Amino acid sequence: MADEDDAGGEGSVTGLPASLEMAWGLRERPGKGPRPTLTLPRIVETAVTLAAGEGMDAVSMGRVAKELGVSTMSLYRYVTAKEELYILMSDAGVGAPPALPPEAEGWGWRELVTQWAYAQRAVLMANSWILRIPITGAPVSPNQLAWMERGLAALAGTGLTEGEKISTIILIGGLVRNEATMAADMMDAIVKSGVSPDQVMGQYVRTLRLMTGPDTHPAVTRLLESDAFTGSDEPDFQFGFGLGRILDGLAALVEGRQAVQDGAEA
Amino acid sequence: MADEDDAGGEGSVTGLPASLEMAWGLRERPGKGPRPTLTLPRIVETAVTLAAGEGMDAVSMGRVAKELGVSTMSLYRYVTAKEELYILMSDAGVGAPPALPPEAEGWGWRELVTQWAYAQRAVLMANSWILRIPITGAPVSPNQLAWMERGLAALAGTGLTEGEKISTIILIGGLVRNEATMAADMMDAIVKSGVSPDQVMGQYVRTLRLMTGPDTHPAVTRLLESDAFTGSDEPDFQFGFGLGRILDGLAALVEGRQAVQDGAEA
């Protein structure tokens, strides 16, 4: 009586949309009808190029189709909805995680996780259009899962439970995305207004000063009086600080358990 | 030569849109023209009710206007763009931070920050439509700033620099939002598919199993073989774990400096 949550269409075993099964390399092209003019990768690549060049706002089904020289509706032979295209674009945009450097052989979990976080951040900041695609659900695409694999692998030596590991990955992944999004928002504001980063921050501080005061907002006032908003390396500081705290907290947990275990063994 | 980033319209000193200056209580109603039929609070309240009842997708300018019994365009007399309405809705949705309980008098920073984070989370989960409004820029509305004030105040006793404090607030605020969003996404999936939370998780695990394996995804495989995805208190665990790690990391920093200072004084 359950109404058949058949999101995967006909030949689906995974429950995923056909386009995603395609991305995973499952599902052959049926030899029947006319040769397709397009391929899913070509559509995605076109959409990605458009997003990189003109921003996510430029990515509409009609525009992508025009770029490919086909009609809008033809895209719906490859993708059942625009959101599906978004997922494929995200996956292509993040790409596969880069190979670890040779010296990573001797790294501990902290170095591995740090590298993972910075690598992810670099990708998102180099392709900031990805950040304009809202996250809809749990990761199911190949590259997203490859990054997840890498993150979990980095935590292998920690002795954390699996639940703690995935929580950590989500925690740090969220940090990376949040901070990259803030940086991208700021970049947008700079481009849109045509002024320097310092001027954007200055305007914000000036605005806040007008609305806050020592009586109503003592802590904010202290913040505004400090030099916290001067210096354009602020996004980097914020990210490094956040990651540092998380890793410190993780280290405390890991080392604490290590000590307990060592004590029990002795 | 700077092209007058005059986002605030005529009488603006703050640089904010008129509707936001209204929300701050600046700017009087000009006594000239006909009496307005609407008020900004009434518009926002209507939009919020709509969002709470039917979700953010139901909130369009046309629909809000219909709900109020006016024409679509009349709303543009109060708000210059839909995004402005969104900001006001968010502000109304989060509301003012609740009063601290009396026993908070004796609390340390950790309790204060914990309370702050959980309170914010509760508000977001009770009004999850807020999570569907993308964040566009730095907070400028009254309640958003009140929450920020509270967060910064909670860190007053830590000895952190102002830059570290705001980084911490952003870090934890991001965690709260991320985790609440994931919980809301899951809730949506449950409602949409009509099955139980466990079944949704089960379907996800089953899907991943089909696409991963010990050779390509050893760490993910270990995760899937564990019981990390069973048990529906998982969102709560994840949030608590993340917050715990961050606070532990913060404590290490704070106490480390305390120790250094004590040493210097001795």
Place this chain on the structure above:
DNA sequence: CTAGTTCTGTGTATTACTTACACAGAAGAG
């Protein structure tokens, strides 16, 4: 009191976007 100013609500129209649907024709299967 009157004229002028300013502001309100509204109708109309433009532009853009997603997607349902049905049809013509291509390519392989039997």
Place this chain on the structure above:
DNA sequence: CTCTTCTGTGTAAGTAATACACAGAACTAG
């Protein structure tokens, strides 16, 4: 050779944001 299946496409429906100009309301200066 016929049938099935699949492709690209045109058309059209439905929704949405918002620019623009107009009619009329309420206040203000004289």
